[in-house]
Amino acid sequence: MTTSQKIKKTDLGKLLNQWSQEFTVLVPWRENGLATWAKWNGTDTSFIDWYRNTVVPAKAHFLPSQEEMFRFQKDEKGYHIELPDADEHKQLIFGIRPCDARALTIVSPIFEELYEDPYYLAKRNNTLLVGLACTRPCDSCFCTSLGINPAESIDVDLMVTDIGDQFLIEGISEAGKELIAGASEVKEATEADEAKAKEIKEASYQKVTRKVDTDNIKEKLSVCFEDEEHWEKVADNCISCGICTLLCPTCFCFDINDELVKKQGTRFRSWDSCAFSIYTKMPMENPREEKWRRVRQKVCHKFEFHPMSYDIIACVGCGRCIRQCPVNWDITQVLNNLPAKV
Amino acid sequence: MKEMEQRLQKEARALLEQGKVDYIIGFEPGSLKFTTTPLITKDKEDVERLVINPFIVNNLSVFLTELQGRVGIVVKGCDSRSIVSLIQDNKVVREDVVIIGIPCTGLIDLSKVELVTGKDRDELDDIAWQGDKITVRFDGEEKVFPTEEVLFDNCLGCECPTPQEYDILLGEPRPAAPNLTASRKNLEKLDGMSSEERWDFWKNEFSRCIRCYACRNVCPACFCKRCFVEESEPQWVLPVPRWQDNLIFQVIRNIHVAGRCTDCGECERACPVNIPLRSLSKRMYELVDELFQFKAGMDKDAVPLMTHYELEEAEDFIR
Structure with missing residues (x-):
């Protein structure tokens, strides 16, 4: 049957x-x-x-x-x-x-x-x-x-x-x-x-031969969060474009903009990215002015913060962020080489 | 290439050991087949990872404006011109860079290899370069293509394979042999269109833009701390990726880099949605040459084209 x-x-x-x-x-x-x-x-x-x-x-x-x-x-x-x-x-x-x-x-x-x-x-x-x-x-x-x-x-x-x-x-x-x-x-x-x-x-x-060790990943990221030197190294070849985030199937940030032509207005929303230095500039300043803070945010949001709130990692391993990256920045290498062992 | 690579590793190590530079910027193998990734390091042990191969696509001069201190940087001809241009704009101090030049034979465009083989890049086993032929191995077969079929368009038209400015040259200088017809294929197509057809063409292309700004961020000529596209008062262009705004963004960007763009091709290569951006930037490059007899990044002592004027200026709008 x-x-x-x-x-x-x-x-x-x-x-x-x-x-x-x-x-x-x-x-x-x-x-x-x-x-x-x-x-x-x-x-x-x-x-x-x-x-x-x-x-x-x-x-x-x-x-x-x-x-x-x-x-x-x-x-x-x-x-x-x-x-x-x-x-x-x-x-x-x-x-x-x-x-x-x-x-x-x-x-x-x-x-x-x-x-x-x-x-x-x-x-x-x-x-x-x-x-x-x-x-x-x-x-x-x-x-x-x-x-x-x-x-x-x-x-x-x-x-x-x-x-x-x-x-x-x-x-x-x-x-x-x-x-x-x-x-x-x-x-x-x-x-x-x-x-x-x-x-x-x-x-x-x-x-599928590329692997990420996700065991205790939340804890590992948490332990090395303050390790500035590490994140600076991780981020050094990033060019702060929005490819990895905008093309990420689990990234959902958006920006809101009004267009006013004479007295007629339209409100739009459009994709936004935490990789951009002007991210969240509208309500306040971007607290992540340095590149390494933005790169850290991207990694930690997916593998530490999102799981804290929703109990699931916000990554599906589609590989777009690696494939499309103009400098071949590779999140799997970052995750597999965290300095903290938990 | 192996010899050049060994010499590079030796030179880079010496520069770090002798304290002549704080950083070395070069290329190391990437994590995917046929890729490299920028290596930015202070550690002399890392220099063993430095490579030179036909996949060293990035224009590393884009990192110069971020780093503090003296930098030893690996460049191809086009990249060296970007450095010269940055020196002209007072963005880089000549004495702060040790330029390690590669006499460049051109780089392999994997999209073209995919087109001629009908295979995706990760399905290829090997790409080998001998003379004017490139041999690609896949599915147990070998296919040979003339290099002209698989090099980047901008490489085919390269006017400056040997770096324009260097402290160390990793080989014999290479004479330029630009093949203008081959490098202008996409521009030819546009030249042949009516203005209506061209408008429709760009409308369609820019409809795909997602405003990732990779074109801007990989570009050494785009060195503004804050880009006009990020200004909200006045709002020159909305950050919303409507095709009209996308087109205006790119047109203004091209005007801003006029006289600075060296046709390194990075904007087009970085675009994740395959917008043929070089058809705009190369046209601007040609216009700058036609109108002002100026080629970007050829002479570090020349005054920059767009930020220079004289009291005797023929046009009075600037006075």
């Missing part, structure tokens, strides 16, 4: 087209050599062959790099605020990797618990995630050190694994199971199919 379904690879387009009737379907896309997300164009499934992961993570479809919050006008009676219409736009992200799906699970409580962020939550609640098992992790990936199997996910609605000329499909959430209910191309998987998927998952796990 099997619990999974399957679909021929050549039928994937049909399924995506079917979903497109209800959702805006996003799939991996390549533009100028850049792997990104784009609206499904109805035909091109070539990403199956080249796709490993996108440069900009799927978080951009929940917390966009820039977003209009509301408009306002000023007259003699004061300010009038015009809120945008409720966001009821339904989207489906096909091909999200287990690391990035976990990142959404880590980030969502921040927009939900202390304060409900309507912009983020509307998008999150109107989105279904179809995960695609990662069978070709990059040499910068270290997801397995963060408890993630690159080919398995419970953070998605539906999980898809490439088993040769077919995809194995596993329903994770009820909404995910509904996505394939009644689809004529979807068939019951055989035991052999499931065995093959299991084999692929185990093999994928083994392919």
